[in-house]
Amino acid sequence: MQVLSEWARALEELFFPPELTCGFCRERPALDVGACRGCLDALHIRWEKRVLHGYPYFSLFPYQGFGRSLIHNLKFQGRYEVGVTLGVFLGLACREEPELAKVDLLVPVPLAPGRLRERGFNQAALLADNIKGVWKRPICHHVARTRETKPQSGLPLTARKRNLHRAFALLPGADFRGKCCLIVDDVITSGQTFYALARVLEQNGGRPVGLFAARTEAFGSELGAEKL
Ligand SMILES: [Zn+2]
Structure with a gap:
């Protein structure tokens, strides 16, 4: 029965x-x-293209109010399904964006091992998996986080450079030559992590572009001259 x-x-x-x-x-x-x-x-979804530290990026909504609390729920309360839904949103947006048609690879920002253990999952990888579900692009697993990038503000220039230096390392088999790489993460604030990873990809022959669910409005202006 x-x-x-x-x-x-x-x-x-x-x-x-x-x-x-x-x-x-x-x-x-x-x-x-x-x-x-x-x-x-x-x-308050509004798909926007901006440039930060010389690299273009796209994002979906402002990192404030409801959008900010969603990101917090995803990262700090393990609300996995929030990442699934945001990933689908991002995938649909990418599919409609002509400038992203040239993207060859999704590169989720890796978490340092300690942070990954603490959180149990990488929110950027979760987003990328669900982006891939609606917008067929391969995901790159050949970048590792060697250390956390700390907030740059208030640090003297030498400390800034040290902070960014070798935050990411390429794993064996990585090949970014001539490839348009879409760096994926949940939120862009000061853009230091985005910049550090974009620079590594560029130094290895890739063409980096960013994709974030949320953006901090205060950093929205063109800061391309501020290369550290
Ligand atoms: Zn609802």
Whole structure:
């Protein structure tokens, strides 16, 4: 009887699929994109291209209010499904962006091993996996984080350079020559981590572009001259 009732349930779900719940609030029914209308409105989505430290990047919403709390839920409360839904959003946006048609590789920003153990997952890798689900691009696993990049503000120039120096290392088999590499992370604030990774990719023949779910408005202006 047990087997029979499982069959009945499977059949029922086949013909009457359960309504998907919003990946953000887990309360209201989701639209096709995986989130409800209320959460979409609260995010203030606006796809933008900007340049920071000389490298272009795209982002989806401001890192404030609801968007900021979503990122916190993802990273510090293990709300995995938030990353899944944001990844789908980013993948759909990338698919529609003509300037990103040339992208060869997704490069999720790696976490240092200590941070990865602490968090249990890398939010950038989670985003990349779900971007790939809707926008078919291979994911690069050939970059490792050797140390955390600390906030740069307030550090003297020599300390800034030391801080960025060798934050990332390439693993055997890495080949970025001539490839357009889309660096993926959840949020861009000062852009130091983005810059450090973009520079490594560029030094190894790649053409880096950034992709972030959220952006800090204060760093939104062109700071291309501020190469450290
Ligand atoms: Zn919702």
